[in-house]
Amino acid sequence: MKYRVLALACSALVFLPGGIVAEVPSVIAIRGARIVTVSGPVIPRGTVILRDGLIEAVGDAQPPPEAWVIDGEGLTVYPGLLDALSTLGLPDMPRLNGTGRPNAARPRSAPAPARGPEDRPLNTSYLRAAGELSLTDRRLEAARNAGFTGAVTFPTEGVFAGLGAVIDLAGKRPGEMVVQSPAGLYLTMYNGGFGTGYPSSLMGVIAYIRQIYLDAGQYKAARDIYAAHPNGLKRPGYDKWLEGVLEAPRVLLPANDPKEFERMLRLGEELNLQVLLYGLAEGFRAPEILRKHNARVLVNLRWPEKPRGADPEAEETLRVLETRDLAPSTPAALVKAGVKFAFYAGALEKPADLAPAVRRAMIAGLSHDDAVRAMTLNVAELYGVADRLGSVEKGKIANLVVTRGDLFRDKTEVKYVFVDGMKYEPETPAPAAEVTR
Amino acid sequence: MKPVALWIAAAVLSAAADNSFLIRGAAVYPVSSPAIENASLLVLDGRVAAVGPKIAAPKGVRVIDGKGLRVYPGMIDSATEVGMSEIGAVGVTNDVRELGDFKPQLRAGIAVNPSSEHIPVIRANGITAAMAVPDGGVIAGQASLMRLDGWTWEEMAVKLDAALHLNFPAIAARRNTPFSEAKREYNRDLKQLDEYLEQARRYQTARKAAGPGFRTNLQFEAMLPLLEGKVPLMVTAVREREIKAAVEWAEKQKLRLVLSEVRKPGAMLAELKAKNIPVILGPVQDLPLDHDDPYDAAFTLPAELYKAGVRFAFGSFGNQFSRNLPYQAATAVAFGLPYEEGLKSVTLYPAEIWGVSAEMGSIEKAKWADLMVTDGDPLEVKTQVRRLFIKGREVDLESKHTRLYKKYLARP
Numbered sequence: 001m002k003y004r005v006l007a008l009a010c011s012a013l014v015f016l017p018g019g020i021v022a023e024v025p026s027v028i029a030i031r032g033a034r035i036v037t038v039s040g041p042v043i044p045r046g047t048v049i050l051r052d053g054l055i056e057a058v059g060d061a062q063p064p065p066e067a068w069v070i071d072g073e074g075l076t077v078y079p080g081l082l083d084a085l086s087t088l089g090l091p092d093m094p095r096l097n098g099t100g101r102p103n104a105a106r107p108r109s110a111p112a113p114a115r116g117p118e119d120r121p122l123n124t125s126y127l128r129a130a131g132e133l134s135l136t137d138r139r140l141e142a143a144r145n146a147g148f149t150g151a152v153t154f155p156t157e158g159v160f161a162g163l164g165a166v167i168d169l170a171g172k173r174p175g176e177m178v179v180q181s182p183a184g185l186y187l188t189m190y191n192g193g194f195g196t197g198y199p200s201s202l203m204g205v206i207a208y209i210r211q212i213y214l215d216a217g218q219y220k221a222a223r224d225i226y227a228a229h230p231n232g233l234k235r236p237g238y239d240k241w242l243e244g245v246l247e248a249p250r251v252l253l254p255a256n257d258p259k260e261f262e263r264m265l266r267l268g269e270e271l272n273l274q275v276l277l278y279g280l281a282e283g284f285r286a287p288e289i290l291r292k293h294n295a296r297v298l299v300n301l302r303w304p305e306k307p308r309g310a311d312p313e314a315e316e317t318l319r320v321l322e323t324r325d326l327a328p329s330t331p332a333a334l335v336k337a338g339v340k341f342a343f344y345a346g347a348l349e350k351p352a353d354l355a356p357a358v359r360r361a362m363i364a365g366l367s368h369d370d371a372v373r374a375m376t377l378n379v380a381e382l383y384g385v386a387d388r389l390g391s392v393e394k395g396k397i398a399n400l401v402v403t404r405g406d407l408f409r410d411k412t413e414v415k416y417v418f419v420d421g422m423k424y425e426p427e428t429p430a431p432a433a434e435v436t437r
Numbered sequence: 438m439k440p441v442a443l444w445i446a447a448a449v450l451s452a453a454a455d456n457s458f459l460i461r462g463a464a465v466y467p468v469s470s471p472a473i474e475n476a477s478l479l480v481l482d483g484r485v486a487a488v489g490p491k492i493a494a495p496k497g498v499r500v501i502d503g504k505g506l507r508v509y510p511g512m513i514d515s516a517t518e519v520g521m522s523e524i525g526a527v528g529v530t531n532d533v534r535e536l537g538d539f540k541p542q543l544r545a546g547i548a549v550n551p552s553s554e555h556i557p558v559i560r561a562n563g564i565t566a567a568m569a570v571p572d573g574g575v576i577a578g579q580a581s582l583m584r585l586d587g588w589t590w591e592e593m594a595v596k597l598d599a600a601l602h603l604n605f606p607a608i609a610a611r612r613n614t615p616f617s618e619a620k621r622e623y624n625r626d627l628k629q630l631d632e633y634l635e636q637a638r639r640y641q642t643a644r645k646a647a648g649p650g651f652r653t654n655l656q657f658e659a660m661l662p663l664l665e666g667k668v669p670l671m672v673t674a675v676r677e678r679e680i681k682a683a684v685e686w687a688e689k690q691k692l693r694l695v696l697s698e699v700r701k702p703g704a705m706l707a708e709l710k711a712k713n714i715p716v717i718l719g720p721v722q723d724l725p726l727d728h729d730d731p732y733d734a735a736f737t738l739p740a741e742l743y744k745a746g747v748r749f750a751f752g753s754f755g756n757q758f759s760r761n762l763p764y765q766a767a768t769a770v771a772f773g774l775p776y777e778e779g780l781k782s783v784t785l786y787p788a789e790i791w792g793v794s795a796e797m798g799s800i801e802k803a804k805w806a807d808l809m810v811t812d813g814d815p816l817e818v819k820t821q822v823r824r825l826f827i828k829g830r831e832v833d834l835e836s837k838h839t840r841l842y843k844k845y846l847a848r849p
Contacts, residue, residue: 308615309614309615309616309617309618310616311608311616311619312616313678315727315729317727317728317729318728318729319728319729
């Protein structure tokens with residue numbers, strides 16, 4: 001009898017709405033901290049109040065009596081970091097290397113040789129990151145420990161890889177993580193090379209992308225006409241490969257060097273797409289091209305490095321050496337040229353590589369403010385979610401990172417991370433750079 | 438009767454034959470010696486009989502007026518697929534590669550198709566002989582020096598075993614393959630090659646001993662001229678590391694070496710000179726090998742080799758583009774190679790490298806009359822080859838190109 005009661009109690013707990021236990025406390029106040037709002041001036045000493053997962057007040061507000069008060073003395077509050085391009089929450093997706101070149105995202109199962117665009121090869125545009133999220137991805141915690149509270153996460157296989165989502169890096173159910181879906185369509189220039197079926201070259205891939213958009217336009221027109229007058233009209237078929245393409249508010253296109261900037265931007269203009277370029281290793285060479293086209297870009301924080309296992313005697317070109325040396329100066333060059341950019345860490349081996357990578361950009365001339373902005377508000381703006389994310393402002397989602405010391409500096413500790421107002425603490429407060437060791 | 442008189446008498450008897458003639462009033466460029474203006478060149482029975490200011494035509498010998506013309510030895514292309522490959526993209530017309538790794542018994546010359554459309558085309562530009570180089574596997578087979586005239590390969594063959602072509606193992610740098618793995622593969626390939634040579638040497642010893650159990654092996658039989666130093670090994674080695682490896686290996690194996698397709702010899706230049714290793718240079722008008730090389734890297738390489746004292750000849754490494762052989766030399770000359778050297782590296786030097794300089798490569802008494810008669814400097818693009826002789830027999834300069842030219846010229 002006694003056991004039965006216990007069992008009932010347990011099952012009652014199980015059937016409680018997932019959040020209740022964890023949602024205590026629902027009001028948190030961080031008092032007396034330095035607040036880097038990003039959207040406005042830095043508040044040298046102020047209070048941030050979080051209620052029910054949202055930011056209730058910022059500045060000299062009084063903590064309400066029900067609030068859990070955290071002493072912010074000596075701490076700095078930043079908006080939580082956003083990874084502008086990642087596979088976080090999608091543990092089965094091939095990791096990014098950010099180049100979008102062949103081998104960047106080789107589909108695990110080789111596609112059957114396709115004859116042409118009508119076979120829709122390398123197209124999984126119907127895949128939605130929002131529906132594939134997994135809370136068991138161990139990288140989520142590691143990313144939080146490094147200061148990330150959100151990410152834009154994408155399927156990465158094939159040419160039309162799939163629809164991404166803006167997510168928060170915690171939640172009780174995968175669906176709770178989603179902030180915005182779809183966030184965009186991730187494209188690569190992947191091709192298997194000669195003899196692997198259509199498309200087998202860069203030219204083929206670009207022709208294929210054009211064809212898909214032409215098909216999508218035709219498909220949409222037919223669909224709309226039919227929707228308006230279904231009676232007496234032959235119905236158009238359902239094409240799942242085009243649905244995703246039509247739904248995407250923007251596309252991500254790979255571009256690392258000036259030639260690719262021109263190529264991809266022109267492609268985007270021709271197809272009338274909203275484009276985010278990603279990669280940008282050689283952005284320092286031609287920021288003016290990006291400026292001219294009013295480009296919006298995502299800069300890979302994994303700076304180019306010498307490939308492991310390279311032939312030690314192989315001559316490396318001056319261009320390669322130069323790129324390896326100067327790639328971290330891209331962000332500063334973009335700021336100077338007035339090009340809007342965000343950083344992405346999705347290609348880093350581990351979140352702990354983040355701070356050193358950002359520091360390299362700062363050594364090459366990027367200001368600390370711009371670095372923070374490129375991982376917070378700029379990301380939110382580029383993905384159209386700045387009304388919810390990206391800064392410490394009233395009404396926004398309560399995603400914060402609280403540090404001792406400036407973000408990205410060598411000895412800085414990440415003290416707390418708040419995701420949807422929930423507090424997370426790295427287990428042993430360690431320097432930001434070594435959080436996940 | 439004295440032998441010489443007998444010879445002349447015999448020659449006169451056969452003077453009606455089409456391989457005897459006298460060219461009069463032409464400028465003769467023997468290549469091996471200075472040019473002679475307004476000279477005569479007598480060819481009897483296909484061989485050069487005399488060169489001089491004034492030679493009387495023996496009775497019955499055809500006289501050709503050489504006024505305004507120049508006579509040079511025919512050119513020799515030191516690496517081609519001529520006659521073995523007709524249309525690269527059409528598999529059945531290609532006979533350059535054979536299956537297997539070690540095929541020293543294969544003679545490329547036998548695969549040469551005397552009726553190839555490419556032969557008249559390249560001949561029309563003054564090329565009278567070419568090395569047919571087989572490919573594929575490790576020891577690809579015997580490279581054969583072929584004259585570009587004849588009804589059968591037997592008639593064409595100058596030297597079927599002019600060299601043995603070896604694809605020396607290279608550390609193949611591939612994407613996604615770490616260097617250590619490539620190195621391992623390289624070491625394995627090298628070991629395999631060493632073992633093959635070891636077997637060939639054992640065969641050589643067994644053959645000498647001629648014991649009762651000895652059985653002929655045609656593969657190893659074909660290795661004997663190489664082991665005896667009669668035939669060189671033609672080895673493709675492009676960069677310094679490969680060249681160094683090949684040279685050291687050949688030295689260890691005590692084999693004679695001819696390097697081909699050398700592009701970046703680096704510090705090995707001095708070594709090639711010291712060891713007297715000749716080189717067959719690939720297309721001079723090529724693009725630079727590496728991104729940061731000067732634009733004229735391939736153009737100036739012949740001059741660099743010349744300055745270092747390395748012997749070399751040119752090869753076209755193709756079929757139809759063999760016709761551009763003189764312009765390879767011409768580009769080299771424009772980029773620092775002395776003119777005489779340019780001319781020699783398509784005539785006399787290849788003959789020396791392939792061990793046939795007693796028979797061809799220059800206009801000298803008793804050598805075969807492989808001649809081109811031009812209206813100017815053969816290294817000039819505008820120059821036309823007016824007549825061509827192979828073993829003293831005049832060769833028609835018609836080719837597919839001229840046939841098409843006439844056909845479309847006559848189009849209404």
